[in-house]
Amino acid sequence: MNFIERFAASWREYRKPGYYDRFDYAWTMTxxxxxxTGCSACVTACQAENNVPIVGEEExxxxxxxxxxxxERYWEGEFPDAKLKFIPMLCQHCDxxxxxxxxxxxxTYHNQDGLNVQVYNRCIGTRxxxxxxxxxxxxxxxxxxxxxxxxEQQLNPDVSVREKGVMEKCTFCIQRIRQAKDQAKDDGRRRxxxxxxxxxxxxxxxxEALVFGDRQDPDSKVSKQMNDPRAYxxxxxxxxxxxxxxxxxxxxxxx
Amino acid sequence: xxxxxHKLGFADVNNDVxxxxxxxxxxxxxxxxxxxxxxxxxxxxxxxxQLFYGIGAAGMNQPTxxxxxxxxxxxxxxxxxxxxxxxxxxxxxxxxxxxxxxxxAEAMTLFSLMVAAMMVMVHVGRPWFIHxxxxxxxxxxxxxxxxxxxxxxVMAITTYLTGSLIFIYMGSIPDFAAVRDRTTGxxxxxxxxxxxxxxxxxxxxxxxxxxxxxxAVLIIPLAVSVHSIVSWDFAMSIVPGLHQTIFAxxxxxxxxxxxxxxxxTVMYFLRKYMKFEQYITTLHFDNLGRLLLVLSLLWSYINIxxxxxxxxxxxxxxxxxxxxxxxxxxxxxxxxxxxxxxxxPLLLISKRFRTSFxxxxxxxIAINIGMxxxxxxxxxxxxxxxxxxxxxxLYVPSLVELSIIVGSVAMFVTLxxxxxxxxxxxSIYEVKETMPTPKAEKGDLEWQATP
Numbered sequence: 129m130n131f132i133e134r135f136a137a138s139w140r141e142y143r144k145p146g147y148y149d150r151f152d153y154a155w156t157m158t159x160x161x162x163x164x165t166g167c168s169a170c171v172t173a174c175q176a177e178n179n180v181p182i183v184g185e186e187e188x189x190x191x192x193x194x195x196x197x198x199x200e201r202y203w204e205g206e207f208p209d210a211k212l213k214f215i216p217m218l219c220q221h222c223d224x225x226x227x228x229x230x231x232x233x234x235x236t237y238h239n240q241d242g243l244n245v246q247v248y249n250r251c252i253g254t255r256x257x258x259x260x261x262x263x264x265x266x267x268x269x270x271x272x273x274x275x276x277x278x279x280e281q282q283l284n285p286d287v288s289v290r291e292k293g294v295m296e297k298c299t300f301c302i303q304r305i306r307q308a309k310d311q312a313k314d315d316g317r318r319r320x321x322x323x324x325x326x327x328x329x330x331x332x333x334x335x336e337a338l339v340f341g342d343r344q345d346p347d348s349k350v351s352k353q354m355n356d357p358r359a360y361x362x363x364x365x366x367x368x369x370x371x372x373x374x375x376x377x378x379x380x381x382x383x
Numbered sequence: 384x385x386x387x388x389h390k391l392g393f394a395d396v397n398n399d400v401x402x403x404x405x406x407x408x409x410x411x412x413x414x415x416x417x418x419x420x421x422x423x424x425x426x427x428x429x430x431x432x433q434l435f436y437g438i439g440a441a442g443m444n445q446p447t448x449x450x451x452x453x454x455x456x457x458x459x460x461x462x463x464x465x466x467x468x469x470x471x472x473x474x475x476x477x478x479x480x481x482x483x484x485x486x487x488a489e490a491m492t493l494f495s496l497m498v499a500a501m502m503v504m505v506h507v508g509r510p511w512f513i514h515x516x517x518x519x520x521x522x523x524x525x526x527x528x529x530x531x532x533x534x535x536x537v538m539a540i541t542t543y544l545t546g547s548l549i550f551i552y553m554g555s556i557p558d559f560a561a562v563r564d565r566t567t568g569x570x571x572x573x574x575x576x577x578x579x580x581x582x583x584x585x586x587x588x589x590x591x592x593x594x595x596x597x598x599a600v601l602i603i604p605l606a607v608s609v610h611s612i613v614s615w616d617f618a619m620s621i622v623p624g625l626h627q628t629i630f631a632x633x634x635x636x637x638x639x640x641x642x643x644x645x646x647x648t649v650m651y652f653l654r655k656y657m658k659f660e661q662y663i664t665t666l667h668f669d670n671l672g673r674l675l676l677v678l679s680l681l682w683s684y685i686n687i688x689x690x691x692x693x694x695x696x697x698x699x700x701x702x703x704x705x706x707x708x709x710x711x712x713x714x715x716x717x718x719x720x721x722x723x724x725x726x727x728p729l730l731l732i733s734k735r736f737r738t739s740f741x742x743x744x745x746x747x748i749a750i751n752i753g754m755x756x757x758x759x760x761x762x763x764x765x766x767x768x769x770x771x772x773x774x775x776x777l778y779v780p781s782l783v784e785l786s787i788i789v790g791s792v793a794m795f796v797t798l799x800x801x802x803x804x805x806x807x808x809x810s811i812y813e814v815k816e817t818m819p820t821p822k823a824e825k826g827d828l829e830w831q832a833t834p
Contacts, residue, residue: 191444191776200773232516232533253508255448264774270439292437293508
């Protein structure tokens, strides 16, 4: 086959509708806000699993904290009748991610699992992805961070430590997904079973508000939860098609 | 060419321009020394500090990850816009008054583009990998992301820089030859190289004229595209207040506006300190003043449109953004910008104002301060108020950032001061074109020797 035929063949392949939406998996997380107590266990678990640096008091005051998952708090009403609502906010792994188009060096892209991945070694630190992200879940390393001994002993060897000048964000614990896929391959299975892989936040959540799985599998727990009438996505009107689905909090006192 | 008082001859032009290159006073060295010192102390020292410790030295924070570095980048790119673009437009429209000022205006383009490129280096987190943003074959088999507006930017600015460099160089070849014939020592050798063996034959003039016009026509759309593309860095995001179709014309008009004001500033100093009083006259200030007036009205119109679309969109985010801009934390800066860029330039309606030098200088500097504020506001007001209220946070520039702004001005001044001693900063041959052909008198054959 000569070059032109080969080019034409691959061109036809690329132009088929849905070529770019066809992933091996479509990892999805559902967050049931009715179950969320705002305990922040997920935040801590993420910090431990992914070597997320502790930036220190001064930097947090400057607004440079790094938390791949954070609990957003919204107050409603004045003091005596005040109500507090929580939304855990993490990278939404959008299928039409604004951050992916803007990176000049393709340091962030969509991988075969439908994940929005960040390549730290490729990042040159233009920070444009953080501007383009409407969820504000991309965190920049303003300094080199260090772990005082013996804290460096608890660093996760499966995850790299990021240097100054690069962007970082939630990966849906890609190291665990990789491990589960390897395990499935070793066992001679084609696919990872539902519930076999859990990010650190999901594993830790005491009230099981967070559920993780593959939405391509119609029998998975996330697929069922996504069909719940309470399901919605944050800032859905921006058409970013996020992979994190929230289940609305049902307010008994609401009109 | 207006000549006040005594009549300029061809030889006078040569002598005056060569004098501006060769004769250097003490004041020049003092200014140059100060500029270099300020550049090293205020730009390079803080920058190395930041390279060593991290971008944390600047005041950026979580929602406002872009800051004054990017504002300075847009500002310098904007300032670059008038030089070459204006020179090209005036060249193809055969405007006589362009001829005395275009060389220094084009130099301004070149140097502000260089300073803008430095601002990108200061802005990014890992500037030692900045070459990854350029498409070149490499062992990683990685290309940059061709969908990214930032990559369009890299392409557009590189093209504009190359185009402007060729344009200013080509227009200077006959002048290099003229200076070559009147200098000695290392200067002579330098101009022998730069003039590429120019002899002033008919064929040479013909080809130069053709190529020069060709490049002028080529550069006009290029210049317009450059700042449109810079605006897409912002407009292609979905941030409320940035995601607007008006941004490309808004940036282009703003760029030409601040660039023209920059030319007025440079003209003033060139006239005063290089003793070009006979070449740069009230005519130039009058014409530039008219241009500034038109541009300020255009700029105000686009600003009103921007407010209107924000209000008309009806979406809560756009509306909140608008309200924040007009009345929020950064509102004093907004009104300062309106005062300097929309209200003060209305003075230009008066011809007496346009033809007086010091008021024009003050106004041109005020316009550029206002335009810098505009670029700062584009970033700070929008990024600090985005969709999720939980992450709203103010941004205030740090000392390192302010120092780098001052240092970048010093860098521009340094480059320009070096330029006026190497390039003939007033075009010798084009000024002569505006003058009547001299008649040879006895003992005055000098004009024949000039190319």
